Structure formats: C-alpha cells, structure tokens
Amino acid sequence: MTPDNLLHGSLMVAPLTPLWSIIALALCILLLTLWGVLTKKRGTFLRFVGMAIILLWLLNPQKLQETWHSLPETVLVVRDHSSSMTLDQRSTAAQTLSETIKPEQSSLLIRHLDVSSNTAAGTHIFEQIEKAFTSIPPAQRAGVVLLTDGQVHDVPSTLPSWLQQPNTSRGIGSPTHPLPFHVILTGKPGQIDRRIKILQAPPFVLTGQTAHIRLEVDDLGTQEATQTEITTQPTNGTAFSRLIRTGEPFDIDIPITQPGPLLISFSTPPLPGEIATSNNQAVVNITAIRDRLRVLLVSGTPNQGERVWRWLLKADPSVELIHFTILRPPEKDDDTPLSDLALIAFPVHELFQQKINSFDLIILDGFENRSILPAQYLENITRYVKQGGGLFLTAGPEFVTEWSLQDTSLSEIMPAHVPMQGSVLVRAFQPQLTPTGLLHPVTKDLPGANTLTTNKPQWGPWYRILAGNAQGEVLMEDADKHPLLVLNRVEKGRIAMLLSDQSWLWSRGEKGGGPQAELLKRISHWLMKEPELEEERLTATLADNTLTLHYSTLSSEKTLEAHVLSPNGKTFAVPLIRNNHHVLSGTLPAPTPGVWKATYEKHTAFAAHTEKDTEETQDFRATDKKLKPLVEKTNGQTLWVAPSEALKTPIRLALQGESLNQPKEGLNERTVFFPARNPHVVTARQTQPILSAWAMMPIILFLFLLAWYQERKS
Known part of the structure; x- marks a missing residue:
C-alpha cells in the first residue's frame, strides 16, 4: 500500500431477514427464557444461548474493509492589502511571509488570497475570505492564516458557520469543532499615533451664520494627555491656530460669508515617534446655502407671461417671491372711495429705497414707467445692479413707448437698446441658439435646441420680437440674427434682457412648445450667481x-x-x-x-x-485586539513578526492530532498548527461474513441436544 492508499476496517451487520422479524424473535426468546427461569426448568440457559446464537447469525455480522485514497488538507493564506498595510513596510513583510510560508507535511496544501476593501467603515475582508474558503471542499478545509496589521473592521462577533466543520475522522454525527483562524501580525506592538477625529460637522450651513465643528485630538498608545496646537485653514479666509488638550473634545466656529462649497482643513504637529502623520490632518466639506432667495417681480399690464413667472417662482421652495402687478397707473382717475378699493398702493419707497438691497433678483416684466418710479428709485435699481444685484428685463411693445425704461437711468446698464421706430416685428419666428449660446451654461444642452450639427431647433414659434442692438452676450436670436436673449455683467452685478414677451407660448405647447421653464430658471439662477452656470x-x-x-x-x-x-x-x-x-x-x-x-x-x-477620512485612517497602529476574540474561539494562534524579521525564520504550517488543545512539541515558535482530519475518498470496499452457517449449525444443535439431555435426566 502506498501512503495515499490505506486500508481501513470496521464491523457492520447485514440482516438475513427483516429487522422487525429479528426483534420479534428476540422478544419471544426473552419470554421463553423468563418462563423457564420462573418454572426452574432444566436446560433453560443452554436453550437461551443457542437461540441467541441464532439471532446473531440472522443479524449476519460482517467485516467491512475499505481502501482509502488520502486527500490533502488546504490552508487559506490571506494577505491584507488595505491602506494601513502600506506603512512601516508591513505590506513588504506580508509579501515575504506569503512567499516563504511552507507546510511541514506533504498532505498540507496552501491556497493564497489577496484582499483589499477600504470603505468608509474601514477594512472589510471577511466576505472575501468566506467566499474563497467555502470554495474548498468541506472535508479538505484545514484553516485560515491571515497576514495583516490587525486593522480589520468586519470581524464576526460570533463563530462563523464556515469555520465550524464536523470531525470526519469520527464518522457521521460526530460533534463539530472549529477550524483554526491564525493571525500573523506584520508590525510592532506598542506603537503610537496621533489623530484628528471629526466628532460633529454640519454638511450645510446658511450664509451669514456660523458653522460649529467639534473635534478631538487623540494620542493613541500614550498614557498622559498633553497640550498641542491645532491650525485651522478655511478656503474662504485666513488660517488661525489655538492650543487644545489631547483626548478632550473642543469646538471651532467658522463664519460662513458666501454661498458655495467650503473646505476647512485642520492640522496638528506630529507626535515624536508616531507611526504615520497622514491622520494628523482632517478636512471638513461644508456647503454654504442661501436661506431663501428673495425675488421681486413687478409686472406691467396683466399679460400671459405673468402667470408663467408666478408659477415658476412659486414652485421653487427656496424662493421667496414678492409680486406686484400695476393694474392702474397713477394718472388714471378713479372716483371709487379708497375704503372700497381691494387694491393696495404700490409700496415704491419701501421696495426701491428701504429694502432694495435685500433682494437677490429684480424682474421687470412688461413694465412701463407711467410716473410709477421716480428717477431716484430708478437710479437705486442701477446702483443695486452695479453693487452685485441681478436684474431681468422682459421687453414688449411698451419698450418703444414714451414710458420706456430706455429713457431712464437704467439705459446705461441695459444689454440691448431698441429703436423707437419700426423695431416691433410681428411675425412668426423660431428662436435658436447663437454660437455663444451653444457653449454658454445658461442655454447649453437645452432640450430641443439646435446644435453644431443640426441648425434647426425643435421648438415652437414666437410671434413678436424687438429688433434691437446688443451690447452684451447674445445667446438666442431669430433666423434674421435679431438678438433675442442678451446677458451682460455690470461691475459686480448682472443683467439679462429678453427682447420678446412671447415666451409663454412654449408653456402652452404652441406647435410643440419649448423649454420655457428651464430657460427662465437658468437665466434667473445665472443672475443670482449660481456657480454651476458660470461661463468661465x-x-x-x-x-x-x-x-x-x-x-x-x-x-x-x-x-x-x-x-x-x-x-x-x-x-x-x-x-x-x-x-x-x-x-x-x-x-x-x-x-x-x-x-x-x-x-x-x-x-x-x-x-x-x-x-x-475613514475608520481605516483613524488608527494606524498594528493591533491584535480586533481579531483576538475570533482567534481564541477557533483555538488559533497570534504571531507578531516585525518587518525587519520577516526573512529570518519563515512561517511553518503543521498538522497535529485531532484537536489543537493537544501539546505542540518539536516545532519552532513560528509554526502554526491545524487538526489532522484525515480527509479521504473510498476507492474499494469488501465485506466478509464473520459467522458462517455451516459453522453455526453444529454448535446450535449441540446446545439444544445438551439442553434436552439435561431435561431428560431430570
């Protein structure tokens, strides 16, 4: 027999009759024997022995002899590739140990697995280990060896089922025992590390308010708290420093002055002798948002576009809309008593003198200045735009009347001017993007727009346009190159002008309509300086x-x-x-x-x-604490191997007994052990009866004759 082919013997029974009949016969024999004992009948014992031999013969005991082909046991050697393994040559040491690890017996095989899973919750590798380990046939699983620094964050709290295997050497139904989970730590115990931990930071803060950030600086691996300096650098301001005490939470307040993303970095000096300094810095990302965008909409004579503006601005929960419609100009006489009027006087002084700077956007929709706004208030609007405000003008026929805004101080900031004679063109035309409009974020990629390859847009027509002269960026025009949408920057502010009052036709679906709501929304947000809509x-x-x-x-x-x-x-x-x-x-x-x-x-x-800024980077020290409970539950071993010692003595794998609780003798301290489970397959099977009929019959007859003789003699 070769070592891979072994003989294994055992006993079995192959009843000659149904088992229930043998049981019934045994009961009858017991009753007859009991009757013989009670009546003190001679030969009872001999008859019992003879009948017992008959029962044994009917059970047909046999000797089973099997030829086994031994199978190797497989050890899964896992190498951790997480980011903390790149420190202190840990990954190099793990690579060296993985390449030099050797089994002591030829019946022990090695399967290698490299794992890496850095998530916000840390290093998660056990799902990969389970998948690889369960791909090994159950009878051939020896155990797991993990080469790591101990920074693993998904260690099972209970013994996983894939590490609980039946003891096959004792047959079916034998109790389970855990397969060993060994840990080889490629690091040094007792290291120190300083970290900055963000305890609390708001993701969003309203402009004009203060961001409250709570932090803590910890010196891991040291016993005493010390004082250190922390430097704060917001991207919207200058850096500042303060002294704090390690191990104690502290707060830092950052004023939020403008909307948009804000990065705030925190840093501390390195701790002498610490393992890494990358976690001595932390960054908080805060988005500053406006509380509510205040929009003033002033409509002239009631028109179809007024409802569209109101619906668009009211639908946006971030917009606070103040809307006034001029229903009766001041020069119109009305004898109705003031007490009977349902209308209110237009609060000109309050809106355009006292509160004008509180608005993010002013929209003048079809507005005629019929002595409604004195020159002083129009100058306030001009000043408001130059100082950073936004103004949107929608122009219709009122722009070429004697009350036109072109004849006011607003003229100096208007992005287009319309001649007073012959400039109102009443005809069907299809709006289209200019070459600048194809690239500008306000009009780029509008649904149905013309592109560089398609000259004609898929938009419905408008029926009135003002033929004006543009001084700003023309994003939309008609087929005759008349400017339709013009944007311009005026010092710190912005202004937009739509040279038609027909945009509402798109919302009604006129001959297919168009993206009216999206267009007006983009224009409004560009005027309010939305970063995503900046052309540069x-x-x-x-x-x-x-x-x-x-x-x-x-x-x-x-x-x-x-x-x-x-x-x-x-x-x-x-x-x-x-x-x-x-x-x-x-x-x-x-x-x-x-x-x-x-x-x-x-x-x-x-x-x-x-x-x-994850759990993986919060502690770079090598540690056995996270994996220790699992190692103890599986009777595994934990070995510390410093990177400088990885080449001195290779790790050895050895089989020893059926239980790892047995003494481990004759091997060096860098040997890890696995239970010998004797995995095999049966290649041949033979049976041989133990009791033959020709040998049993004379014995049975002799016993019955002897019993009869004793009975006759009495």
Whole structure:
C-alpha cells in the first residue's frame, strides 16, 4: 500500500431477514427464557444461548474493509492589502511571509488570497475570505492564516458557520469543532499615533451664520494627555491656530460669508515617534446655502407671461417671491372711495429705497414707467445692479413707448437698446441658439435646441420680437440674427434682457412648445450667481491620489496653464488641454493629504482627500485586539513578526492530532498548527461474513441436544 492508499476496517451487520422479524424473535426468546427461569426448568440457559446464537447469525455480522485514497488538507493564506498595510513596510513583510510560508507535511496544501476593501467603515475582508474558503471542499478545509496589521473592521462577533466543520475522522454525527483562524501580525506592538477625529460637522450651513465643528485630538498608545496646537485653514479666509488638550473634545466656529462649497482643513504637529502623520490632518466639506432667495417681480399690464413667472417662482421652495402687478397707473382717475378699493398702493419707497438691497433678483416684466418710479428709485435699481444685484428685463411693445425704461437711468446698464421706430416685428419666428449660446451654461444642452450639427431647433414659434442692438452676450436670436436673449455683467452685478414677451407660448405647447421653464430658471439662477452656470469656471476634483482640473470657457484657447499649491506649500504648473469644444483639462499626482488649491487668473478651486477620512485612517497602529476574540474561539494562534524579521525564520504550517488543545512539541515558535482530519475518498470496499452457517449449525444443535439431555435426566 502506498501512503495515499490505506486500508481501513470496521464491523457492520447485514440482516438475513427483516429487522422487525429479528426483534420479534428476540422478544419471544426473552419470554421463553423468563418462563423457564420462573418454572426452574432444566436446560433453560443452554436453550437461551443457542437461540441467541441464532439471532446473531440472522443479524449476519460482517467485516467491512475499505481502501482509502488520502486527500490533502488546504490552508487559506490571506494577505491584507488595505491602506494601513502600506506603512512601516508591513505590506513588504506580508509579501515575504506569503512567499516563504511552507507546510511541514506533504498532505498540507496552501491556497493564497489577496484582499483589499477600504470603505468608509474601514477594512472589510471577511466576505472575501468566506467566499474563497467555502470554495474548498468541506472535508479538505484545514484553516485560515491571515497576514495583516490587525486593522480589520468586519470581524464576526460570533463563530462563523464556515469555520465550524464536523470531525470526519469520527464518522457521521460526530460533534463539530472549529477550524483554526491564525493571525500573523506584520508590525510592532506598542506603537503610537496621533489623530484628528471629526466628532460633529454640519454638511450645510446658511450664509451669514456660523458653522460649529467639534473635534478631538487623540494620542493613541500614550498614557498622559498633553497640550498641542491645532491650525485651522478655511478656503474662504485666513488660517488661525489655538492650543487644545489631547483626548478632550473642543469646538471651532467658522463664519460662513458666501454661498458655495467650503473646505476647512485642520492640522496638528506630529507626535515624536508616531507611526504615520497622514491622520494628523482632517478636512471638513461644508456647503454654504442661501436661506431663501428673495425675488421681486413687478409686472406691467396683466399679460400671459405673468402667470408663467408666478408659477415658476412659486414652485421653487427656496424662493421667496414678492409680486406686484400695476393694474392702474397713477394718472388714471378713479372716483371709487379708497375704503372700497381691494387694491393696495404700490409700496415704491419701501421696495426701491428701504429694502432694495435685500433682494437677490429684480424682474421687470412688461413694465412701463407711467410716473410709477421716480428717477431716484430708478437710479437705486442701477446702483443695486452695479453693487452685485441681478436684474431681468422682459421687453414688449411698451419698450418703444414714451414710458420706456430706455429713457431712464437704467439705459446705461441695459444689454440691448431698441429703436423707437419700426423695431416691433410681428411675425412668426423660431428662436435658436447663437454660437455663444451653444457653449454658454445658461442655454447649453437645452432640450430641443439646435446644435453644431443640426441648425434647426425643435421648438415652437414666437410671434413678436424687438429688433434691437446688443451690447452684451447674445445667446438666442431669430433666423434674421435679431438678438433675442442678451446677458451682460455690470461691475459686480448682472443683467439679462429678453427682447420678446412671447415666451409663454412654449408653456402652452404652441406647435410643440419649448423649454420655457428651464430657460427662465437658468437665466434667473445665472443672475443670482449660481456657480454651476458660470461661463468661465475652474473646478478641481481629487480621486485615487490624482488631482483633476477642468476649466470651462467660451474662449478659443487650446492650451492654458494653471497653478496648483499643495498642502505642504509646493507649487506646480499644470497644463490644461482642450478635450472638447469648450472644456480644458489637466491632471497632477496628489498623494499628500490636505487641501489642494488651483488657480488660473482670477479663478480659484479647491480639492481635498475628504473621502479618505475613514475608520481605516483613524488608527494606524498594528493591533491584535480586533481579531483576538475570533482567534481564541477557533483555538488559533497570534504571531507578531516585525518587518525587519520577516526573512529570518519563515512561517511553518503543521498538522497535529485531532484537536489543537493537544501539546505542540518539536516545532519552532513560528509554526502554526491545524487538526489532522484525515480527509479521504473510498476507492474499494469488501465485506466478509464473520459467522458462517455451516459453522453455526453444529454448535446450535449441540446446545439444544445438551439442553434436552439435561431435561431428560431430570
């Protein structure tokens, strides 16, 4: 027999008659024997022995002999590839141990598995281990060896079922015993690490308010709390520092002055001898939002577009709309007593003198200045725009009357002017985007718009347009190149002008309609300086240690150069290359944690490794605490192997007995043990009866004759 083919013997029974008949016969024999004992009949014992031999013969005991082919046991060796393993040469040590690990017996095989799963909740690897381990046939599973630094965050709280295997060497129905889960820690015990932990930070804060951030600085692995300095750098202001005590929560308040994303970085000096400094920094990402956008809508003579404006602005919960419609001009006489009027006087002084700066946007829809607004208030509107406000004008026939706003101080900031004679064109025309409109975020990708390849839009017609002269950016026009939508910047503010009062036709579906609501919404938000609608915009994103810059522009430059300031103060020049008709892009390796600042001319963008602030980075020390309960439940072993010692003595795997509680003798301290479970397959089976009929019959006859003789003698 070769070592892989072994003989195994056991006993079995193969009844010659149904088992129930043998049981019935046994009961009869017991009753007869009991009757013989009670009546003191001679030969009872001999008859009982003879009948018992008959029962034994009917059970037909046999000797079973099997030929076994031994199977190897398989150990799953798992190597952790999480981010904390890159520190202190832990990954290199794990690679060395994985390559040099050897079994002591040829019947022990090794299967390797590399795992890596860094999530916001830390390193999660047990699902991968379970999948790989359960792919091994159950009888051949020996156990698991995990090469790690101990920073694993999905350790099962109870013994998993895939580590509970029946003891096959004792046959079916034998009790289960755990398979060993061994841990080889590629690190040094007793390390120290300083970290910044964000305890509380609001994701959104209203502009004008203060962001309250709670933090804690911990010195892990040290006994005493100390004082240290923490530096705070918001992207909307200057850096400042303060002294704090480690191990105790503290609050930092950041004033929010303008809407948009805000990155706030925190940093502390390194702790002498600490394992890593990347978690000495933390970044909080806060989005500053306006409380409510205050919009003043002033409509002239009631018209179809008024309802559209009101519906659009009322549907937006972030907009606080104040709407006035001029139903009766001041010069119109009305003898109705004031007490009987349901209308209110237009609060001109309050809106355009006292509260004008509280509005984010003013919309003048078909407005005729029939002595409603004195020159002083019109000058206030002009000043409001220049100081950063937004103004939207929708122009109709009233723009060429004697009460036109063109004849007021607003004329100096208007993006278009309309001649008083012959400028109202009443005919069907189809609005379309200009070359600038195809690229501008306000009108780009509007549903149904014309594109660079399709000259005709899929929009319904309008029937009136003012033939004006534009001084700003023309985004929409008619087929005869008359400006329709004109945008312009006036010092710190913005103004938009729609040279038609027919946009409401799109909302009614006139010959297919058009994206009227989307267009007016984009114009309004551009006037209120929505960052996503800026025509010149620099953005920065950071992923996989790569900083990506995108610069959206209406200009025709093919290459530009942006400058990037890293968290450690180094400056890099990043070329931006045009990748489509209006976006230039560039990349830069960015492994350093913290806030990266990109600039091009007056544009600035920030990015940070905020996605890496996870449980994995909160503690870089090698530890046995997280895996210790599982190791103890499976009778496993924990070995510490410093990176400098990985090559000195390789890890050995050995089989020993059926239980790991047995003494482990004759092997070095870097040997991990697995139970010998003797996995096998049966290749041949033979049976041989133990009691043959020809041998049993003379014995049975002799016993019965002897019993009869004793009975006759009595």
